[in-house]
Amino acid sequence: MASLVMLGQVSVPSETPDASVAVRVAVLGPVLVEGRDRALSPATGALSRALLVALALAPRATLSVPALVDALWPNEPPRQEKAALQTLVSRLRTASGDGVLESTPGGYRLAVDAAQLDLSLARELHAEARAALEQGDASAAERLASTALALWRGEPGADLGHEELASELADAAHALRCELTLVRAEALLAAGDARAAAELAGESASSGLVDERFVSVLMRALASDGRRNDALRAFAAVRDRLADELGSDPSSELAALNAQLLREEGAPRPARVRIGLRSSPNELIGRDGDVAALLEATGASRITTILGAGGLGKTRLAQAVAAASERTPAVIVVELASLRTDDDITLALATTLGIREARSTRLQLDEPLVRTDLRTKILVALGERETLLVVDNCEHLIDGAARWIADIVDSTSSVRVLATSRAPLEIPGERLYPLAPLSSVDGDGGPAVTLFVERARAARPGTVLPLDIVARLCERLDGLPLAIELAAARTRTMSVEEIERRLGNRFALLTQSPRTAPERHRTLLAVIDWSWNLLGEGERMLLRRLSRFPDGFNTDAAEAVAGAPDAPRGVTDELDALVSQSLVDVVENEETGLLRFRMLETVREFGELQLVAAGEEELVREAAFRWAAGFALDYLADELGPDQVEVFHRIDAEHDNLVTVFREALTAGRPDIVTPLFALLGFYWSMRGMHSEVVTFAPEVQESLRSYEPTGDAASAAITAHTIIAGTMLYGDLRTAVRAILQLRRLYALGVRARTPMFDAMAQLVMSVSRREEGMQLLERLRGSDQHSVSAFGHLISTQLAENEGDIEASLRYAERSFALAETAGDVWSRGTSGQILAQLHSQSGHPAETIEWSRVARRHLGALKAEGDIRQLDWLVGMAHVSLGDYETARTVFDVFVSVDESELGVDAIDLRGIGWAGLAEIAIGVGDRAEGLRLYDVALGVYDRSPLRSAPWYVIIGGAAICAHVFSPEPDHARVRRLARRIRTAVVVTHRMRPNFIDRPVLGSALIGIAAWLVLEADAASGAPRGELGRLAAEALALSARLAARQDVPSLRRDRLAAEFAELLGAEALENANARTAPLTREESVERAFTVLRHPAIVGLLWR
Incomplete structure (x- = not known):
């Protein structure tokens, strides 16, 4: 069974197929350990790294305190050996994930499975690779060995600064790497890749001490590759080395192999066949991983289909795979793009293979005798040798292509097919390879940016290419290689800034392509139009209506906005057809468990053009209004309570769609839509700490609702909307806050109430804000409520007021009670917020250990709600607590992040975060004795506020x-x-x-x-x-x-x-x-x-x- 390795996420063979476990400790390179965020990061401190290595060299075994002390301090052990070790263990535990390090009665051990420690995982993979090779499965053995070798990230032990442990780790890792390399070389040779086996064995045979096993593989590989003389020279070289260095002779086995080669005569090698392969006009950028994956896929499956929308580069990729299939005797490419009927496929196959279509000019291709004769000849020609058949552009002749490919696979045993299509073939044995767009954010800009830069410089060598603008361009072009190349061609006459400005009408802009390009690739519009023409009328109607969703949609939303009573098929059937044509992608939302559908932005904009042409804009807008308002009213009441996390996940998924409809409703003057949407979104933003969103929209929402007389559920939603405005604006725009309070009092005077006791409590509290005595009495009633969530909220507000008053003791009491009540009520937000306040209270009272513990509790709940702003506040509390405890390395990791936050993303909050970050680093400098540096850093911290409103x-x-x-x-x-x-x-x-x-x-x-x-x-x-x-x-x-x-x-x-x-x-x-x-x-x-x-x-x- 093959294994796939990525740093931090490793799929390994197990009793459960495709089981996946995370590497939690890695020593095959710089020492890494799983952190609290479950991501691998460098272990801080030389002693921490040495401790991890000492335990890794004895996996699952318990090392006693004396043994660890001897390993870590071999020359000068500390005076208090046990205390020093315990301190080291404690710091490592604080920085690492739960359960990585375990205390036992006998000492300490790594409590990770073999697959969670890269050194042990490599040993297991070696055993599996050797077993696979002995069982004759060379391909699996090579993959397993390669997987294990990929775990090395550098020189093991190089970052230890501990000579004995570094040497022990390096020796163990080197020995294991040699064994893995040997297995891989033997597997490559057994699989027929003699050239690769010779290269790998040659490198190992010529380095270090003589290992005759590598020499044997090298000689056999060279001989198999037709290089018998080179194999004999390899034997002579090792014989001379052994005589010079050790005064000995090669083993009898190696000598016998040499004698055998001297007797053998080379056998003729079969000729290679290459038909239809095109020379590449330039480098294929960003697809190396896809080529490798497809080579593996075509080796494992007889039918592989590269699936994707037009313009993704499926043809170019298939040609690259064909060119890279060096070990395959025959590689044949058949192009279907220019064909018009299914019958044309037969002639295309025959012509490509050099087969005449008939024995008599009087017979036509559609006659049964001719078709039967050609079919037989085609199958015989393809089946003569091991063949990779590439069938390009199947989507417009999908039925005929599917029949032919199925027939070829059923009738031959040596042919493997690689197809490209915008729709699946849907035949037995097909393995789909969905082709992803090029990324614009990986590494130094990503392959999309690299592609644009290369093509733009080819178009105009001196063009100025700001990478941030290029990255935005590529992102807006969906990472489609064709669209990127068309845009890059425009740099002949435009700057990239101008191209970005004009991209609003991408179909008019992207019209220049090479004269040799196929007609369907001449313009971006032609690419999408090719797929549009393959759709039925119901599918076209659905595509243009669904284009109004800027951020994807689920089935319910699609039926609500795009469904038509007179449609011949249901929305789900039409949607399935759009997915099959690669015009809509489908993914499962991990948080909600629901399927979600998305269009590339290019496809969506095409759909919007078709929507305007069909005159359906107003119809679809009203449908979107109804869907969004219904969604808001359905989920508003559950934004607080035991279902809060699930509801937030649902809102997460639809957030951008809801905001788009909300903005349109504001512009259209539709308070009936604005009210429930702002109530839902405003509360969601407030719970997430995204208060700037509320501040931005509040005045406009208030103006929209000024003359609105809501009824029923909309009236209750209006209560929540005005509550959010008043509560958020109270300490900013007082006039807006007062107007919201007056609207609340008017609605309450009319007998309107919020939908839930919690929203009602919030509204009443806001209305009492200018009446202190009334507000304090209300808080007392809220704290005494028999509804746990309401009482928790009352205690929560009370703790904040007490803290502002300087009554820390009362504030702590209220916060602890709020947390307990919220736990009973299942209220995640109240638990997270009260936990955060408890962390803050302990922090400002100078209790760092309690601060860290409550921060951990609060982070768990706030993290479930993705309350990033509140979580950042926990980060600085924890950072300063570690400073107080003298754990400066851990604290530094927190404050280093703070000083580099982006003001463009966080606004004025970034100023405070950077100020806190520099102040934290200043305290660290002072703590380690560098007061001059600490004073300098304090100057930097205060300088952050220069020319700011803070x-x-x-x-x-x-x-x-x-x-x-x-x-x-x-x-x-x-x-x-x-x-x-x-x-x-x-x-x-x-x-x-x-x-x-x-x-x-x-x-x-x-x-x-x-x-x-x-x-x-x-x-x-x-x-x-x-x-x-x-x-x-x-x-x-x-x-x-x-x-x-x-x-x-x-x-x-x-x-x-x-x-x-x-x-x-x-x-x-x-x-x-x-x-x-x-x-x-x-x-x-x-x-x-x-x-x-x-x-x-x-x-x-x-x-x-x-």
Whole structure:
């Protein structure tokens, strides 16, 4: 049985056919281990890599602590050997997937199956390859050995930095590789590929010590390839080497083989037949993998059909496969594109094979005698030798081509057929090979980009080709090689920017092709028109109507939008026909389990042209409106609750289609469609953290709904729509939020209610936002609800309010209760959000271990909803927690990602993420003792906010406060620099308070106070007399107030205990004790008021602006 290997995903023989398991530990090259995201990544740290290798060399065996210590520290073991090993194991477990490393009473072992460790997998594949060869299955043996050899990714042990383990691994890997290479060489020879066997055996025979097994294979392969003299010279060379190096002679077996070759006379080799192969005008780009796969497919199956839409390059690929079939005695290509009837196929086959069609000019081709005579001659000619028959362009004569190919395969034993077609032949034994478009994103741009660049430079050598624009062009052209070549030809008279702008009418643009191209390939329109003309009227109607779906569709959507009562066949039958013609692709959605159909964008745009020509635009638009509104109302109520994940998967699949209809409904002034769609999509976006989508559409939606009087389910949907607008816009566009609240109150006054208790709770909470007492009473009722999901939501809102108030203890209590209730209710979003809040609360309280644990819990639930924004927030919490724990390597992997986020994709969120990333790297530098680098990185972090709208944002203030502390704690702080930072942070806090006096984020204010306190300590230390005392008193009070306001403690530089110790050393502990005593009785509101009094103190203002 063959095995297919890809790094991280390996298919291996097992008791279950085609079983698939993931390689979790890889040592045949740089050491890799499965991470928490289940992807293989380099193991960090030389000791971690050495530990994995030590365990890999004893697979499934338990190595004791002393054995591992001896292996890892052979010269100087650590003082606390067991503790050091446990620390190493702990770090490796933190960075690796669950269950990779296992503790046992006797020590540690890799808890992975043989197929999950590349070294063990290679050994198993070697045993299988050797067994297959002994059983006479050379093809399987060669594939198995090649599969195993593909596991090597470099020099095993090269990245260890551990001489003994590296040497042991390298020796084991080298010995195994030699055995695999030997099996592969023997298999190639047994399969008849003597040339490849000789090349492989020759490389091994000439390297390292003499291995006579390779020499034997080399001699036999050379002889089999007609190179007997070369085989004899190989024997002479090894005989001389053995005499010179070892003073010995070749073995008796090798000497006997040499004698046999001296006696033998070469046998004549059969002549090769090649008919119909075309010389390639230029390089075939991006299809090497397809050629290799098709060579394997034609070797395993007697009928293989390359299936795909027009313009994909099926003909060119088939010609490449024919040219690469060197071991096949006869390769014959028959082209059907120019034929018009099924009977023409007989004549085409006969003409290609050089067979005269009849014995008498009076007989016609359609006469039975002639057809019988030709059929017999054709079958006899094809069956004379092993033959690969390529039948190109079968789709327009599909019945006749299928009959002939089936007849050839049934009547001969030596012929294999490779067909190309836009539709399957649908005959027994056919193996389909769906041809994919060229990718534009792999490697340095992908084969699509390479193709465009090569053809464009051939058209105009000096043309400027920005690769990002070329990649977009290729993506919009669906990766169709023909379309890409037609577009590249346009560079003779246009820039690529102009081509991209004009691509909206691709059928008018892409009309220039070589004069030698077939008529069906002269223009892009001709390519699609060729397939269109093969369709029936019902299939054409379906294609043009389904073109209104920009992102695919399922059967229900197709029936709703494109079904016609008077259609002769049902939608499913017509759809099946379109799939058969390669005009529609079908895939199974892994998340929903439903089949999903898609058109290439080129086909879809052709369909839209036909839709306009048929005058059906308005009919299809109304059908799409009905489908989308119905979909929204069907799934809206289940966006919260136990079916939430499944519903989100359904919305995922239809998202782009729903958004397209939503935009059209807004433009058309259809509030009856806008209302349910925005309710569904708006809530979906909010749960995913995609709040910018809501912000973008909210004003336009509100205008659309202004005079709308909804009824029934639409009225309930309107409640949800206004709730989303109000809740999202409350801290941005206050006017829009207030208008939404007024609409909610009007609907509630009319007796309208949301469809579910959860949506009702959200609506009521939004309506009470300006009525604090009413809102607090409502929250109390929500927390006491007998509906678990409603109570969980009430506790969730309460925890956020308590955190903003600085009451961390109450916030933790509410969050834990919310999580427990959400678990009971099966509410995934509430579980993920409450888990995220618990991680955040523990983080800002300085509890890194708890932060990591709750982040793991939250990630599981938020990941199910693909809430990427919330997951990114968990990432920085985890990263900073690892900094606090001293695990700098793990933390660095998080923050390295943050500093490279793309602002074009994440908008202003990218600014915060980059700022957090640079701040995290700064803390790592400080943690490892490079404070100068840490201060530089803090400058970079704050520089991210220059010329941005976030100069007063919470993270700017937090990072600024931490940067001040980092400077203050340096051996020689720059007083002027620290003063400038303090001025910027103080200004940001005061300006924010002036603009939004009713909203105070107390932990952020507390973080700013820590920075200000650190600066004041620095200034006080440099002062004397009364100013020193005054500045010390203000510093103490700012530090004491930061505790009352629950300042963040997850950034190490902001830790209050460290600043308190510094304060006590410089200014005395009594001042801080007095400040704590003065602030202890203050309420939270009084603490805020007192904080701003401190920030506005004349001594501080005068010092900052002097």
